[in-house]
Amino acid sequence: xxxFFLQKHKDAHCRARTGELHLSHGTVQTPSFMPVGTNGTVKxxxxxxxxxxxxxxxxxxxxxxxxxxxxxxxxxFDGLHKFSxxxxxxxxxxxxxxxxxxxxxxxxxxxxxxFQSHIxxxxxEFTPEKVVDIQQVIGSDIAMVLxxxxxxxxxxxxxxxxxxxxxxxxxxxxxxxxSLEELTGRAFRGKLFGIVQGGFYEDLRIQxxxxxxxxxxxxxxxxxxxxxxxxEDFIKYLAITAEEVTYAKPRYVxxxxxxxxxxxxxxxxxxxxxxxxxxxxxxxxxxxxxxxMLNLKRASNRLNDGPIDEGCTCTACSKYSRxxxxxxxxxxxxxxxxxxxxxxxxxxxxxxxxxxxxIEEDRFLSFKEDYLARFYADGGLNRK
Amino acid sequence: xxxFFLQKHKDAHCRARTGELHLSHGTVQTPSFMPVGTNGTVKxxxxxxxxxxxxxxxxxxxxxxxxxxxxxxxxxFDGLHKFSxxxxxxxxxxxxxxxxxxxxxxxxxxxxxxFQSHIxxxxxEFTPEKVVDIQQVIGSDIAMVLxxxxxxxxxxxxxxxxxxxxxxxxxxxxxxxxSLEELTGRAFRGKLFGIVQGGFYEDLRIQxxxxxxxxxxxxxxxxxxxxxxxxEDFIKYLAITAEEVTYAKPRYVxxxxxxxxxxxxxxxxxxxxxxxxxxxxxxxxxxxxxxxMLNLKRASNRLNDGPIDEGCTCTACSKYSRxxxxxxxxxxxxxxxxxxxxxxxxxxxxxxxxxxxxIEEDRFLSFKEDYLARFYADGGLNRK
Numbered sequence: 001x002x003x004f005f006l007q008k009h010k011d012a013h014c015r016a017r018t019g020e021l022h023l024s025h026g027t028v029q030t031p032s033f034m035p036v037g038t039n040g041t042v043k044x045x046x047x048x049x050x051x052x053x054x055x056x057x058x059x060x061x062x063x064x065x066x067x068x069x070x071x072x073x074x075x076x077f078d079g080l081h082k083f084s085x086x087x088x089x090x091x092x093x094x095x096x097x098x099x100x101x102x103x104x105x106x107x108x109x110x111x112x113x114x115f116q117s118h119i120x121x122x123x124x125e126f127t128p129e130k131v132v133d134i135q136q137v138i139g140s141d142i143a144m145v146l147x148x149x150x151x152x153x154x155x156x157x158x159x160x161x162x163x164x165x166x167x168x169x170x171x172x173x174x175x176x177x178x179s180l181e182e183l184t185g186r187a188f189r190g191k192l193f194g195i196v197q198g199g200f201y202e203d204l205r206i207q208x209x210x211x212x213x214x215x216x217x218x219x220x221x222x223x224x225x226x227x228x229x230x231x232e233d234f235i236k237y238l239a240i241t242a243e244e245v246t247y248a249k250p251r252y253v254x255x256x257x258x259x260x261x262x263x264x265x266x267x268x269x270x271x272x273x274x275x276x277x278x279x280x281x282x283x284x285x286x287x288x289x290x291x292x293m294l295n296l297k298r299a300s301n302r303l304n305d306g307p308i309d310e311g312c313t314c315t316a317c318s319k320y321s322r323x324x325x326x327x328x329x330x331x332x333x334x335x336x337x338x339x340x341x342x343x344x345x346x347x348x349x350x351x352x353x354x355x356x357x358x359i360e361e362d363r364f365l366s367f368k369e370d371y372l373a374r375f376y377a378d379g380g381l382n383r384k
Numbered sequence: 385x386x387x388f389f390l391q392k393h394k395d396a397h398c399r400a401r402t403g404e405l406h407l408s409h410g411t412v413q414t415p416s417f418m419p420v421g422t423n424g425t426v427k428x429x430x431x432x433x434x435x436x437x438x439x440x441x442x443x444x445x446x447x448x449x450x451x452x453x454x455x456x457x458x459x460x461f462d463g464l465h466k467f468s469x470x471x472x473x474x475x476x477x478x479x480x481x482x483x484x485x486x487x488x489x490x491x492x493x494x495x496x497x498x499f500q501s502h503i504x505x506x507x508x509e510f511t512p513e514k515v516v517d518i519q520q521v522i523g524s525d526i527a528m529v530l531x532x533x534x535x536x537x538x539x540x541x542x543x544x545x546x547x548x549x550x551x552x553x554x555x556x557x558x559x560x561x562x563s564l565e566e567l568t569g570r571a572f573r574g575k576l577f578g579i580v581q582g583g584f585y586e587d588l589r590i591q592x593x594x595x596x597x598x599x600x601x602x603x604x605x606x607x608x609x610x611x612x613x614x615x616e617d618f619i620k621y622l623a624i625t626a627e628e629v630t631y632a633k634p635r636y637v638x639x640x641x642x643x644x645x646x647x648x649x650x651x652x653x654x655x656x657x658x659x660x661x662x663x664x665x666x667x668x669x670x671x672x673x674x675x676x677m678l679n680l681k682r683a684s685n686r687l688n689d690g691p692i693d694e695g696c697t698c699t700a701c702s703k704y705s706r707x708x709x710x711x712x713x714x715x716x717x718x719x720x721x722x723x724x725x726x727x728x729x730x731x732x733x734x735x736x737x738x739x740x741x742x743i744e745e746d747r748f749l750s751f752k753e754d755y756l757a758r759f760y761a762d763g764g765l766n767r768k
Contacts, residue, residue: 046699085704323467331425334722
């Protein structure tokens, strides 16, 4: 059995590195962007298309999957892979963040979190142990511990409290993982990652990074970033945290999907990222290009017979004009979102290929600088 | 050059027949169901999937395409085929029916129809000549004349008036088609079909069928059916009209898509049908099976690990369970509509294969009887 994580090459001029994750459903090259399939489907995409692009690690969400379809259904299919007919790898977020984004009347206490379903108002409780168990039912190849996120503006006392609970829950999650075979007759099926918190306080970030790094996790996520803070704070706290998270394990920054944030993370030696942005923007007509984000609804595309992106091999770029894409979005046709989602995921997949090549050739920092200069020269994130 | 329409086999016991339409973008086997792609896209489907199922004749709509993307855009691409990257055949409805369904403040007069766009309220006018010209820009393989539909409940005087205008417009459409090369340097690219009207008056139906049949059209549509009348009236007026429409030409009944109506039409020697129902129902979770319409949202599907339809080869049936489809619809995931649309179009394509085989073997009437007995035994159209 190969090591779970193999570092292949470290860029000579920064912490960026390439590597491989060896998972139950195939090897994943890192740094890697992971498409989000919250409910067991990447929105607007056939799984076969996601696979054809090259992805073999996508996200699911424990909070959403627990509520719908629920564990009874997932057990019937022995997990999400068979239920959703996806034979690549699945990483599931624990649902801690989603409870705060989605549910009502949540209450944190030492034992766990009580919350109401955003769907029907029904009352539920997540404990660190239960979240490990649910991800065992899901059959997650990478599972995340239950944690508490502290957005910017939370005071130091509350941030410490949230961090301490997060650390205690991390220990309890490991204990549950390790006792699962004894309890249920089946060892935990995935790799359980810890999550660093600590809010926007340097010393707490460092403390959390060191604490989680010291625990028996095969990989570490940096949580609580890209949650409303300024870009300067994102860069600052990412660097502080990444510096302290063990470099020997795969490192994951949760919930980032704009190219500037991804490249910033890569230069800090981050290996995994995920975000709904690629497919959400796509459904609203905004697509990634090297020249910035492009809003296909804008009238300038109406008579444009060229593709979104000359070099792209996705269905939209190889078969259709910007004019046709514009038309589909003006008519609210599903095919617009389907094609644009495929484009954005293809774009990010290919961007990560370029990123990995640049790292292998010890030129990631100049790649990043050149890429962002072009990206921002003609629009950047402003959806021209 | 082959004849446009080749009749292959007439069932020994009814007017049902098989045939071939020879069109610019390939041969179409009849009787044939045509998927609807109003705006130049079959909703929720890649064109490649529509083609892979076996379809090579789909619908577009002149009213919708004239408003969006508009003739300027279509001219840039020399028509809808290139614009939408569909290399099969396209039939366009003239837009007469759609003006009455969609637009505001329409006014019919001898010259044409004035109407307001349902999108932005802008004022427009369709004449029979203009509708021929727009379909020339679209590049329709089969084009329809502008007509006026008389729903049930319209009095005899008004029905006669609408029919007389429809007949006059049919003549003017033919004249326009025939003078197009002289006017524009390019002959009409498609086959122009006439449309029978006459409302729900036997003698008017017969008069209209004879009048339109006598004109120089390569094919005839029966309009003004399935517009709100009872099923008994549909069957009655279909039979009366079909009896009088020339049997030598391809015959098309517009806007029918439930299996009972399709089979009724086939037994009357109808060759072509179209309807949005297959894809619209699919987007709302209802799928076709031999045992009636099935509503995937119903709780009975939640733990059902079988496919929608054992015998079906579509992506939904070959890869997914009813439980997963149920989950997708409960979560309002796009993939639900995408997969169900593919299923319904696959189902209707395969149904027409079975219909053609039954006709070739002179057993269409017993096929129809057996099929409907099973279809209605366990739900029929009631979405069980």
